[in-house]
Structures are given as C-alpha cells and as structure tokens.
Amino acid sequence: MFESSSPGELLAVVEDVHRQESVLMARKLAAVAQLLGQRIEEELAIEVDAKSLITGFARTTAEVSAAMNMTPAGARRVVAHAEALDCRLPRIAALLAAGRADWATVELVIARTELVDDEKCARVDATLAEKVDGWRCWSRQRIIDAVDAEVKTIDADAVKERRVVAFDERGIRVTADADGTARIHGRVSASTGARLDKTLSEMATAVCRRDPRTLKQRRADAFDALLDRKTLACTCDDPACPNRGEQAPAGKTAVINVIATSDTVAGKSDQPGYLTGFGVIDAEQVRELARDAIRRLVEQPQVSDSEAFRYRPSAALDRWIRCRDLTCRFPGCTVPAERCDVDHTEPFNHADPASGGLTVPWNLACYCRQHHRLKTFHSGPGGWRDEQLDDGTIVWTSPTGRVYHTTPGGTEVFPTMRARRPEDRKRIAAARKRLRERRPVNEYHRHRNHAAASEIHGRQFRNRFRRTRVLFHGSITDRPSTSPFCGWVNDPVEPEELPPDWRPPPLTASDPDEPPPF
Numbered sequence: 001m002f003e004s005s006s007p008g009e010l011l012a013v014v015e016d017v018h019r020q021e022s023v024l025m026a027r028k029l030a031a032v033a034q035l036l037g038q039r040i041e042e043e044l045a046i047e048v049d050a051k052s053l054i055t056g057f058a059r060t061t062a063e064v065s066a067a068m069n070m071t072p073a074g075a076r077r078v079v080a081h082a083e084a085l086d087c088r089l090p091r092i093a094a095l096l097a098a099g100r101a102d103w104a105t106v107e108l109v110i111a112r113t114e115l116v117d118d119e120k121c122a123r124v125d126a127t128l129a130e131k132v133d134g135w136r137c138w139s140r141q142r143i144i145d146a147v148d149a150e151v152k153t154i155d156a157d158a159v160k161e162r163r164v165v166a167f168d169e170r171g172i173r174v175t176a177d178a179d180g181t182a183r184i185h186g187r188v189s190a191s192t193g194a195r196l197d198k199t200l201s202e203m204a205t206a207v208c209r210r211d212p213r214t215l216k217q218r219r220a221d222a223f224d225a226l227l228d229r230k231t232l233a234c235t236c237d238d239p240a241c242p243n244r245g246e247q248a249p250a251g252k253t254a255v256i257n258v259i260a261t262s263d264t265v266a267g268k269s270d271q272p273g274y275l276t277g278f279g280v281i282d283a284e285q286v287r288e289l290a291r292d293a294i295r296r297l298v299e300q301p302q303v304s305d306s307e308a309f310r311y312r313p314s315a316a317l318d319r320w321i322r323c324r325d326l327t328c329r330f331p332g333c334t335v336p337a338e339r340c341d342v343d344h345t346e347p348f349n350h351a352d353p354a355s356g357g358l359t360v361p362w363n364l365a366c367y368c369r370q371h372h373r374l375k376t377f378h379s380g381p382g383g384w385r386d387e388q389l390d391d392g393t394i395v396w397t398s399p400t401g402r403v404y405h406t407t408p409g410g411t412e413v414f415p416t417m418r419a420r421r422p423e424d425r426k427r428i429a430a431a432r433k434r435l436r437e438r439r440p441v442n443e444y445h446r447h448r449n450h451a452a453a454s455e456i457h458g459r460q461f462r463n464r465f466r467r468t469r470v471l472f473h474g475s476i477t478d479r480p481s482t483s484p485f486c487g488w489v490n491d492p493v494e495p496e497e498l499p500p501d502w503r504p505p506p507l508t509a510s511d512p513d514e515p516p517p518f
Contacts, residue, residue: 019099026097033086091129137331210236309353326409335368451504
C-alpha cells in the first residue's frame with residue numbers, strides 16, 4: 001500500500017490519521033453527550049418514585065454499552081467523559097473536535113479536574129485551553145504536572161479533597177498470578193512511593209557489573225531482600241565478589257528530592273511543589289516533607305570563565321539544570337532528570353573550549369542515556385538535530401525534517417525558573433567575547449611587565465656591583481677586572497630606566513613534551 005512512499009510521506013499519514021482520530025473521538029463523545037441530555041430530560045419528565053427510577057445516566061450507559069459492545073464499566077467511563085466535556089470542559093472539547101488536541105491529553109485533563117468546583121471549572125477550562133496547543137511534544141507526566149499545577153492554583157480545596165480521598169483509599173493487595181508468581185497492587189503516599197523506588201534502585205545497582213540479572217529482575221529481588229532486612233546478594237560467578245553474600249543493611253536512608261519556593265516552605269504561599277520522579281504535590285505536603293529535611297538553595301548560578309571553559313558543570317549548575325528540566329528533554333520522554341545525563345546542546349570543544357559550546361545554563365540540558373546516544377551518534381544531516389533557544393526551549397529536528405519543541409518542565413510549575421532574558425544573555429556573550437579578544441593582549445602585557453621588572457632589577461644589580469668594585473679597586477680604566485665570571489663589570493653604568501620603545505624577548509610557549517627543570 002505504501003511501498004513507494006518516502007519516510008516523510010509515511011509520517012504525514014500517521015499525523016493526519018492521528019488528528020482524524022481526535023476529531024472522530026470528539027464526534028462520538030458529542031453524540032453520547034446529546035443522548036445523555038435527552039435521557040435526562042425524559043427522566044425529569046417522569047413522575048415516579050425515585051427508588052424505582054432508572055436514571056438518565058444509567059439508561060445512556062446501557063445503550064452505549066450495547067452499541068459499542070463493551071463492559072458496563074467501560075461504558076460508564078465513556079458517558080462520564082462525554083458529560084465532563086459537554087458540561088465542564090467545553091473549550092477543551094472544541095480543541096479535540098478541531099484536531100488540535102489528542103484524546104490522550106484530553107482524557108488526562110478530564111481525570112485530573114474531576115473534583116474541581118463547578119464554578120471554578122470554567123476558569124480551569126479556559127486556562128488549560130490556551131495552553132493545550134503548546135503540549136504537542138509533551139510527555140504524559142509533563143501534562144499531568146501542568147494540569148495539577150493549574151488546578152492547585154485555582155481550586156486548592158479540590159486538591160485537598162482529592163488528596164484526602166486518595167489517601168483514604170491507600171492499601172496494598174497481593175494476588176496470585178501464573179507460574180508461581182504474584183502481583184502486588186497498591187496505593188501509598190507519594191513520599192512513601194518515592195522512598196521505595198529509590199531504595200529498590202539503590203539496592204539493585206549495588207551489586208557488581210558481572211551480575212547476570214537485568215535491572216528489572218534485580219529490583220524484584222531487592223524487594224524480597226528488603227522484606228528480610230538484608231542487602232541484595234550478587235549472583236556473579238566471582239567467588240571473591242564482596243557482594244555475593246547477604247548482609248545486614250548498611251544503614252543508608254533513601255533520599256527523595258522536593259522542589260518548592262521558599263515562601264511555600266515558610267507557609268507564606270500555597271504554591272505547589274514538585275516531588276522529583278512523581279509530580280506536583282500541594283503546599284501542605286511540601287511543608288510536611290520539609291519539616292525535617294535538608295534544604296538547599298536552587299537558583300541559576302553565576303558561571304565564571306574558568307567554569308564555562310570546563311567540561312563538567314559545577315555541583316550548583318548541575319543541580320539547577322536537573323531542577324529546571326525535571327525530565328529528559330526529548331519529545332515525550334519521561335525519564336526523571338535524576339537519571340539523565342547533563343549534556344551540552346552545542347558540543348563542547350575539548351581542544352579549544354573557547355570556540356565550542358560553553359558549560360553555561362543556556363547550553364545544557366538533561367537527556368536520558370538512550371536519547372543522549374541518539375543525539376550524539378545520530379546527529380547531523382539525516383539524523384536528529386537540537387537547538388536551544390534563549391528561553392530554554394529545545395527545538396528538535398527529526399531525520400525527516402519534522403520540528404518538535406520541548407520546554408523545561410520546571411518552568412511550568414515554577415515560572416521564576418525561566419532562563420535569563422535574551423538581552424542579558426547577549427550582554428554576557430558580548431562581555432565574554434571582549435574578554436576572549438583581550439586575553440592575548442593581556443597575556444603579552446603581563447609578559448612585558450614581568451620582563452621589564454627583571455631587566456631593571458638586573459641592571460640595578462650590575463650597577464651596584466660596578467660601584468662596589470670601583471670603591472675597593474679604583475677606576476675601571478686604570479685597573480680593569482680580569483675575572484672570567486663577570487666580564488660585564490668593565491662596561492659603563494647602565495641606565496636604570498627603560499626607553500619607551502624597549503621590547504621584551506619573544507614570548508615562547510612551553511613544550512608539553514619537555515621535561516620540567518627539576
């Protein structure tokens with residue numbers, strides 16, 4: 001069917017069908033919503049005992065279930081989605097009908113706004129509708145974070161209610177599975193989940209590299225070791241491996257990172273925070289976690305020239321980039337920034353750092369190892385290309401020429417983390433350029449001043465030696481010195497001020513292969 005189509009043409013078909021799917025989904029849900037409205041009107045017109053009344057929602061669910069050959073639970077979900085778009089989120093529904101938002105994004109918006117007060121839902125609908133167009137390259141977690149941040153800002157009560165309901169529904173359930181395995185289903189608090197995830201990862205990576213198990217298998221075995229309060233034993237073939245035997249835990253504490261404003265921590269603001277690896281959390285939970293936590297200031301650091309010309313970023317700069325990006329910056333990727341590499345957008349020039357990409361905030365971004373390798377080894381013509389703009393946006397160009405934009409995840413939750421203004425960056429870049437241009441001149445002036453001081457010192461030393469010799473031995477013309485070690489003593493006294501046109505000896509670069517003089 002597509003044998004003669006180019007990759008670009010095939011991707012165009014994929015994009016067009018994806019948009020049509022959104023339009024068709026909007027048509028289907030709009031029809032379900034109209035059917036629901038008619039059934040509710042019929043319900044209100046019937047004067048019967050409420051105990052024997054089949055609601056309009058139940059009738060619509062049954063009809064949709066039969067028409068679509070789906071379970072009642074699935075039909076109830078479809079009808080609920082249709083009602084939410086029709087009554088609570090009409091602007092989002094219009095975007096879906098126009099193909100400007102896909103169903104996966106709209107479904108997330110419906111789910112994350114279900115407890116918002118009806119009067120405030122219109123504001124949430126209007127605000128999110130303005131932003132949906134910019135979410136085309138966003139991952140599922142980025143969209144969840146953006147919606148949660150907006151809901152927490154407009155209707156904090158809904159956030160608290162949802163948190164209370166979710167916390168009341170916490171629990172762990174273990175069910176038997178096939179082939180002697182079991183499945184664990186559970187809901188715990190975000191902080192507990194973060195600690196568990198971090199602990200399992202640390203235990204799984206503590207074994208040696210020769211361990212034959214995959215990371216997924218090691219995490220499962222680490223859960224078993226955690227129940228026995230032991231470390232994870234290595235299964236390599238090396239009898240001398242120090243991790244082969246199970247040991248008592250080393251007393252390490254799993255570390256979780258929370259990003260929040262100082263006003264939120266101090267109780268002066270209810271702006272939400274962010275639990276890295278999990279998402280947005282409300283201000284009350286931030287303060288609970290911050291009560292006994294170690295706090296570090298996170299702000300865009302000032303980078304000196306020596307740091308900008310160094311390949312590895314400083315600890316402060318590394319922390320800032322990870323907090324700014326939150327996840328890998330490749331379109332749709334959700335790998336947390338903690339597990340990503342901080343990479344230069346414009347490659348660093350190891351031979352001449354001044355001419356390559358600098359180690360500065362606006363030239364660094366987080367990439368997971370897979371996309372880091374893709375950017376490095378599949379770049380240039382026919383590969384992936386990236387460009388970082390002044391505001392931190394990264395413009396990706398695919399091998400077929402399609403362009404995708406990704407923005408830093410932290411700036412959506414914390415607007416103050418946005419990059420410096422373009423005029424500030426231009427001013428800094430101009431200053432750096434002037435410094436680079438002045439560096440050879442300054443180096444020559446340092447060499448000339450040092451050589452001039454040495455020359456004057458040598459002349460003063462020789463003149464004192466001549467005067468002392470005359471004092472003890474008389475005039476040089478009557479009794480010239482015959483010493484082979486200082487024949488210059490017979491020369492006339494040298495001027496101790498250098499003429500304006502004096503030039504130092506040439507500045508020679510040291511040979512790196514030359515052994516040191518000691």
